[in-house]
Amino acid sequence: MTKQRIGNVGLLNLMNATEDSIKGIEGIDNVGLVLYKRENAYLISALNIENIGKTALVPDGYAFFNGILHIDQAYIESIQEPVKLFINGIVIIDKNVEADQIKKELFHFIMNGKVYSPAHLSGSVSNLFADGELNVSTYSGEPPRIENGKFTLTNSFLQSLDGPQYLVVNGKLTFSQDLNMDLFNEKISNIEVHGKITIPEEQEPYLYKKMTSLTTSPVDVIPAGYELIESQLQLNNRSIRRFKNKKIMAKKPIVVNADVTREALSNAFSKIHSTSLIICHESVEDIVYELCSLLDTEVLVYDNSFILIENEEEWSNDEFLALKEAANFIVRGELMLNGDVDPEVLQEKIATIDLLGEIIVSNKKLKGSLQNLLRLNDGIISERNKTSDEQSSYLNNIGELSL
Numbered sequence: 001m002t003k004q005r006i007g008n009v010g011l012l013n014l015m016n017a018t019e020d021s022i023k024g025i026e027g028i029d030n031v032g033l034v035l036y037k038r039e040n041a042y043l044i045s046a047l048n049i050e051n052i053g054k055t056a057l058v059p060d061g062y063a064f065f066n067g068i069l070h071i072d073q074a075y076i077e078s079i080q081e082p083v084k085l086f087i088n089g090i091v092i093i094d095k096n097v098e099a100d101q102i103k104k105e106l107f108h109f110i111m112n113g114k115v116y117s118p119a120h121l122s123g124s125v126s127n128l129f130a131d132g133e134l135n136v137s138t139y140s141g142e143p144p145r146i147e148n149g150k151f152t153l154t155n156s157f158l159q160s161l162d163g164p165q166y167l168v169v170n171g172k173l174t175f176s177q178d179l180n181m182d183l184f185n186e187k188i189s190n191i192e193v194h195g196k197i198t199i200p201e202e203q204e205p206y207l208y209k210k211m212t213s214l215t216t217s218p219v220d221v222i223p224a225g226y227e228l229i230e231s232q233l234q235l236n237n238r239s240i241r242r243f244k245n246k247k248i249m250a251k252k253p254i255v256v257n258a259d260v261t262r263e264a265l266s267n268a269f270s271k272i273h274s275t276s277l278i279i280c281h282e283s284v285e286d287i288v289y290e291l292c293s294l295l296d297t298e299v300l301v302y303d304n305s306f307i308l309i310e311n312e313e314e315w316s317n318d319e320f321l322a323l324k325e326a327a328n329f330i331v332r333g334e335l336m337l338n339g340d341v342d343p344e345v346l347q348e349k350i351a352t353i354d355l356l357g358e359i360i361v362s363n364k365k366l367k368g369s370l371q372n373l374l375r376l377n378d379g380i381i382s383e384r385n386k387t388s389d390e391q392s393s394y395l396n397n398i399g400e401l402s403l
Contacts, residue, residue, distance in 0.1 A: 006395045011035070011066065011088065013402040015058055017043050021403045033088065033112065035064065056112055058086045066400065068092065068146060071128075076101050084108040090168075091115045091128075092143050099124040111135075116144045116166070137212065139166040141189055146170070155180050164189035173217075175199040181206050193217040198228065222249050223273055223293070235260055235268075243268035249275075253332075255308070256280035262287055272297075277356075279306060279330060300354050300376070302328040309335045309357070317341045326351040331379065336360040343369035355379035 003026035012028070014036040027048035034044060034055045044055065058064060062084045069087055072094035087109055095118040102121070107128045117125045119138045126134065137144075144166040151169050154176045166189050173193050177200055184206060191210045198220045199207055208214070222228050226247045233250060236257040246269050254274060256265065258281040265287050272278070272291045277298040280288050285301050292299070300306075306328040314336040328351045329335075339362040346366070352375040353359075359381045361367045367381050 004395060005029075006398060006401070008397045009401045010398070011400040012049075013064070013400065014040060014043055015064060015402075017403040019043070019046070022047055025403070035086070035088075054112075056086070056110075059084075059110075062086045062108075062110065064088070070094065071097060073097060073101070079106055082106055082108060086110045087113060089113045090146065092146075093117045093121060093125070095139075095141075095143055097121065102127050116168075118143075137192070139190070140164070142166065144168050144192075147173075150174070152176060153179060153184075155183065158183045158187045161187045163187075166190045166192075168192045169195065171195045173197045175203050175207070179203060184210075196220065198222065200224070220251065220275075223247070226271070226273055229254075237261070237264065240264050240268045245270050247271040247273070249273040252276050253308070254278045256284060256288070258283075258302075258305075260284065265291075279308065298376075300328075300330055303351060306330055309333050312336070314338060315341070317345055320345050320349045323349045328352050328354070329373075330354045330356070331359060332356045334358045334360065336384070337362065337366055339363070341366060346370065346373065355381070358382060360384050 004024055005026045006028045008030045009028055010032045012031045012034045014034060017040055022043055025047055028050070030051045031049050032053045034052055035058055036044060036055065037058060037060070041057070063086070065085045066088045068090045070092050073096055076097065082105065085108070090113055091109070091111065093116065097118070099121055102124050109129045111129050111134055113135070115125060115134065115136045117136055117138050119140050122136070122138050125136055141164040142162065145168065147167070147169045149171040151171065152174045155178065158180065165187060169192070172195050175198065181203060188210055190212050191207065192212045194216050197207070197217050200222045201224045204219070204221055207219070226249045229248050229250045230252070232252045233254045234257070235255065237259040240260055245267065248269060250272065253276050254272070256279065262284055265284050269291050271293050273293045274297045275294070277300055278288055278292070279300050279302065282301045282303055285299065288299055304325050304327070307330070309329065309331045310333045312334045316338040317340045320341065326349055331353065334357055337359065343365055346369050350373050353370065353373045354376040355374055355378065356376070357379045359370060359379070361370065361381065362384050364383065367383060370381055
């Protein structure tokens with residue numbers, strides 16, 4: 001029987017799991033939250049989970065709710081019998097709810113997440129929650145607005161708001177370069193971000209005045225006068241012409257093709273602020289270093305040609321033989337070498353290896369051969385376990401898994 005190995009699971013729901021339902025799972029590397037019933041708690045150890053962030057017992061009679069629960073007057077009026085919920089996510093209590101409407105005998109909530117309550121209910125919120133860790137933030141004005149994924153804060157968005165808004169972003173928040181900060185001060189009361197923030201340097205002080213916490217998200221600051229390049233930048237003798245003495249900030253690799261001249265590169269940029277890496281031909285290496293504003297920017301140089309591995313690739317001996325000349329290999333993802341790869345062919349067809357990811361080999365001889373080719377080693381070379389590969393399949397990331 002082929003078994004499944006899983007990398008990362010955000011939420012593992014074992015409330016209805018049995019010994020039969022978990023038979024197909026070989027193991028799980030990391031789990032954020034495990035939900036279980038008292039009668040099947042022993043299944044947690046049977047699943048062979050390497051790392052668990054948190055476990056939570058769901059009592060008998062409680063239903064499970066995952067997501068955002070809005071409690072307003074209509075919701076309260078619809079409740080005729082006691083409600084028992086285990087909530088994983090967010091609860092937003094509407095500003096029009098009154099303290100006498102929160103009846104302890106009707107609501108039995110266990111909370112794993114966060115509660116947003118109007119200020120006038122701050123003393124009554126605990127009546128809703130029978131157990132669990134209670135994390136409450138109060139708001140004034142409009143209830144919090146939740147945005148998930150990538151969200152750009154623009155003038156149009158601010159103009160659409162009726163009053164001071166509590167903004168919560170789960171993902172990536174980007175501030176528009178032309179954002180009207182007076183309007184921002186007027187329309188945004190609080191900002192809470194769980195993820196990452198990208199903001200121009202001149203707007204940064206305004207952000208910190210609105211942040212409820214500075215620990216929940218790293219902030220990428222775009223230096224004043226710089227243009228943010230969000231995707232990988234591939235420069236050849238034609239594409240580089242669109243840049244004229246520009247200052248750019250890049251968070252993904254910049255690749256400079258061999259046909260880009262020293263003059264073209266000098267005319268295109270006055271400064272490069274890169275938090276990733278720059279790949280360039282040896283003929284322009286000195287200019288690239290002069291342009292870099294950060295001392296720790298990784299500059300990788302190639303002689304004739306290069307091959308960039310960013311995702312998962314599998315190479316055979318024939319593919320190496322097909323290369324016309326020795327190439328510089330830059331591995332940021334995962335490179336798997338087939339068992340037919342000849343170590344002598346590697347020495348002939350690979351000039352150097354800059355290892356920032358993982359190379360998987362089938363035997364120790366190949367592993368030893370690769371060591372001689374490493375120029376930069378910030379990754380790993382591992383030997384493939386054939387028996388494990390044959391007997392199990394692998395899933396990398398799952399948000400929610402019910403067994």
